[in-house]
Amino acid sequence: MEPTAFFAPADDGRLIPTRFSRSLWADDMLHGPAVCGVAARFAETRYGREGFRPARFTIDLFKAARNRPTSAVGRIVRDGGRIRTVEVDVVQEGDGDDVVTVARSTTVFVRESANPPGQRWQRAAVAPAATGVPADDLAPYYSLADDASSWTRDMTALQAPVRKRMSTALVPIVEDERLTPFQRTVLAAEATSLMGNWGSTGIGFINCDVTVVIVRLPDAGRITVETDSHLEADGISTSTANLYDSGGQFATGIVVGVNNAASEIDFTVIDPKERYAEGA
Helix, strand or coil: CCCCCEEEEECCCCCCCHHHHHHCCCCCEECHHHHHHHHHHHHHHCCCCCCCEEEEEEEEECCCCCCCEEEEEEEEEECCCCCEEEEEEEECCCCCCCCEEEEEEEEEEEECCCCCCCCCCCCCCCCCCCCCCCCCCCCCCCECCCCCCEEEEEEEHHHHCCCCCCCCECCCCCCCCCCCCHHHHHHCHHHHHHHHHEEEEEEEEEECEEEEEEEECCCCCCCEEEEEEEEEEEEEEEEEEEEEECCCEEEEEEEEEEEEEHHHHHCCCCHHHCCCCHHH
């Protein structure tokens, strides 16, 4: 049985895309979670430091990543006593001997310490209950944001201008590698675009970036991504989402979208289970 992961590792260190990394936008295109996952994995494994926690991850998606061998290169841009910032480029083979940078991420690691004195307002940390959703099912489930009692895998049922939630266990980035809490957070946050830009005719905006700000790392259970806001005008959109684990909200995602109506994804026509890892 083929392992469920976005990439298979090659002997030379490159990552070979599997069918689970294919995007709904085009047959030869990798989806956002796969590209984000490569950058987050490299930033954490190469530049993570004991006592420092990833507090912000931002990735700019320069161009469509293709179904080609993929790798990453990185650099430290700040290495202070409390803040460490690293950049990671996701690169692929181009035509001929060219190497193409398809995305660039920035990860900010912050030293853990005690909170300062005093009290401040915080949103109530209530975790939406995913009633009836199997804990270990790698497929995502969806519901209305105001109805936590009815979850479904049928994306056509929620193709409407309503606020949505997704509950996901997340597909591994690389075969035979367990996702870390940080990697799970980045992959889940990429769904901010799906949750915010999914309307009555499908998805007509494609995100050109992803940012997630993280106050703590999630537990080992499913992550819920809930739309918090969506705005659009003149072919530009911005969406935010709150990320929850069983203990409540732990992160916030934000994306910018651009008009991609020519390739709109209509879930009444396209079956995501055939081409999208999170629908597998």
